[in-house]
Amino acid sequence: MTSESLVGRTGxxxxxxxxxxxxxxxxxxVAGIAHYYLAYAATALPAGTDVLVINNRGARQxxxxxWPTVPLGDCPGGVVEGQ
Structure with a gap:
């Protein structure tokens, strides 16, 4: 997997x-297959946190x-599905 294919992905x-x-x-x-990487962040992040890859260090790092997740019921712009 190239470094370009990881940057911008979420996990x-x-x-x-x-x-x-x-x-x-x-x-x-990636393509339906789970890959595991050592990950670094500026601040501590607990297990279960959604993240965005901003850099590939190589060697699976x-x-x-x-990466923010939108809670159920919070629709941008006040649009409610089905109305």
Missing amino acids: SVVTAIRGGVRPGEVRIV VDVEP
């Missing part, structure tokens, strides 16, 4: 990322940042 934290130089582990699904 989830499997093992908590402790922040700074202390990595955790993330799961990223990536830099990530939290």
